[in-house]
Amino acid sequence: MLRVGLTGGLACGKTFVGEALQRLGCLLIQADELGHDVLAPGGEAYDGVLREFGPEILDAGGRIDRAALAARVFGLPDRLARLSALVHPPVLRREEELLVAFALRQPHGIAVVEAAILIETGSYKRFDRIILVACTEPQQVERAMRRGGALEADVRARLSRQMPLEEKRKFADFVIDTSGEKEDTVRQTRAVYEALRRIES
Numbered sequence: 001m002l003r004v005g006l007t008g009g010l011a012c013g014k015t016f017v018g019e020a021l022q023r024l025g026c027l028l029i030q031a032d033e034l035g036h037d038v039l040a041p042g043g044e045a046y047d048g049v050l051r052e053f054g055p056e057i058l059d060a061g062g063r064i065d066r067a068a069l070a071a072r073v074f075g076l077p078d079r080l081a082r083l084s085a086l087v088h089p090p091v092l093r094r095e096e097e098l099l100v101a102f103a104l105r106q107p108h109g110i111a112v113v114e115a116a117i118l119i120e121t122g123s124y125k126r127f128d129r130i131i132l133v134a135c136t137e138p139q140q141v142e143r144a145m146r147r148g149g150a151l152e153a154d155v156r157a158r159l160s161r162q163m164p165l166e167e168k169r170k171f172a173d174f175v176i177d178t179s180g181e182k183e184d185t186v187r188q189t190r191a192v193y194e195a196l197r198r199i200e201s
Contacts, residue, residue: 008133013178031115044090132172
């Protein structure tokens with residue numbers, strides 16, 4: 001089985017590309033969804049995060065409010081590192097369980113893990129190939145504001161704390177440029193999928 005990491009910057013279109021690869025036949029694992037799961041009540045990280053960051057991060061239903069949690073770590077590297085130490089290990093365990101199960105079902109399949117900070121955490125080393133999804137910074141800002149209703153200053157602050165896309169390119173085996181029309185992104189994604197199939201076969 002071929003293990004593929006899918007990453008990119010804020011609002012570059014990782015999810016769109018991941019879902020296109022899934023439609024072509026890849027197994028898609030979304031690290032952000034696993035992050036939701038481990039932070040849910042009963043999830044592996046719930047109790048530790050609650051102890052660390054306090055009951056103020058809970059919503060009325062007793063669930064962790066991710067926006068409230070993000071506000072408590074934004075711009076504070078030590079707090080962010082603590083949160084990562086609580087959340088990332090169970091997310092990685094869940095990823096590995098899904099990858100192992102998929103390899104048993106489809107030994108010649110392609111498994112894609114979509115994760116925003118694959119390179120920054122060193123997690124990229126676990127994969128056979130890395131796909132980077134990229135677009136221009138003005139597009140990142142526009143898309144992030146459009147989908148989340150965020151303020152431009154907040155979006156730019158988030159971008160300033162991410163590894164620049166040009167730096168990420170050094171780690172990528174494939175780059176999918178999402179700055180054009182969606183049809184062009186799908187065409188590029190299909191070409192990458194066909195290249196991955198040739199590697200696996």
